[in-house]
Amino acid sequence: NAGVTQTPKFQVLKTGQSMTLQCAQDMNHEYMSWYRQDPGMGLRLIHYSVGAGITDQGEVPNGYNVSRSTTEDFPLRLLSAAPSQTSVYFCASSRQGLNTGELFFGEGSRLTVL
Amino acid sequence: GIQVEQSPPDLILQEGANSTLRCNFSDSVNNLQWFHQNPWGQLINLFYIPSGTKQNGRLSATTVATERYSLLYISSSQTTDSGVYFCAVGWTSYDKVIFGPGTSLSVIP
Numbered sequence: 001n002a003g004v005t006q007t008p009k010f011q012v013l014k015t016g017q018s019m020t021l022q023c024a025q026d027m028n029h030e031y032m033s034w035y036r037q038d039p040g041m042g043l044r045l046i047h048y049s050v051g052a053g054i055t056d057q058g059e060v061p062n063g064y065n066v067s068r069s070t071t072e073d074f075p076l077r078l079l080s081a082a083p084s085q086t087s088v089y090f091c092a093s094s095r096q097g098l099n100t101g102e103l104f105f106g107e108g109s110r111l112t113v114l
Numbered sequence: 115g116i117q118v119e120q121s122p123p124d125l126i127l128q129e130g131a132n133s134t135l136r137c138n139f140s141d142s143v144n145n146l147q148w149f150h151q152n153p154w155g156q157l158i159n160l161f162y163i164p165s166g167t168k169q170n171g172r173l174s175a176t177t178v179a180t181e182r183y184s185l186l187y188i189s190s191s192q193t194t195d196s197g198v199y200f201c202a203v204g205w206t207s208y209d210k211v212i213f214g215p216g217t218s219l220s221v222i223p
Contacts, residue, residue, distance in 0.1 A: 035213075042200070042213045042214070042215050042216060043200070043202075043213040044213075045210055045211070048210070058210060059210075088155060090157060097204075101145070102147060102159065102162040103147060103159075103202065103211065104159065105149075105156075105157040105159075107155075107156055108155050108156070108157075110155075
């Protein structure tokens with residue numbers, strides 16, 4: 001049972017480039033979310049999804065897009081990377097709602113934007 | 115607004131010592147979890163504990179929802195306990211989970 005899998009683990013981009021962080025879970029969880037972690041800021045919610053075809057914004061959604069075409073996958077897209085998006089990104093899933101269910105995290109993706 | 119506080123912010127322990135980490139929150143909760151972020155950055159589930167007491171080996175946690183706090187106890191600490199401990203809280207009236215700022219723990223031999 002792989003749990004929550006994120007790829008890539010490390011990525012370096014130049015300003016203006018685009019990329020997609022992949023997230024997949026094999027626990028048949030309805031709820032998935034993306035967080036970013038910055039020094040002194042803790043973990044902040046970027047976007048979340050309550051099921052296939054349904055997404056919504058979190059605390060810091062600007063500069064990021066998401067989609068949820070299947071239950072298993074929840075990719076995070078950066079359309080035009082900026083240095084302010086240098087961070088560690090975590091994907092999480094839960095069986096129940098974001099505010100009631102136990103969260104399970106992937107191992108993180110470290111992104112550097114030059 | 116909704117707030118989650120953790121104390122202490124930093125803690126240094128001698129191996130074998132015990133410690134208590136605290137998480138305070140500003141409203142009644144229906145979801146509380148404790149996580150350990152190890153030095154490699156992985157977030158590891160410790161406890162899902164919206165109320166009551168749970169134990170897992172040397173770690174235990176207690177949440178008193180009516181008094182708006184949760185405690186994480188670490189007994190006989192080991193160097194592998196080093197890292198950052200986060201509590202994360204969810205409320206019925208707010209469909210997201212809020213993370214506390216974390217407690218950074220260093221256990222020295």
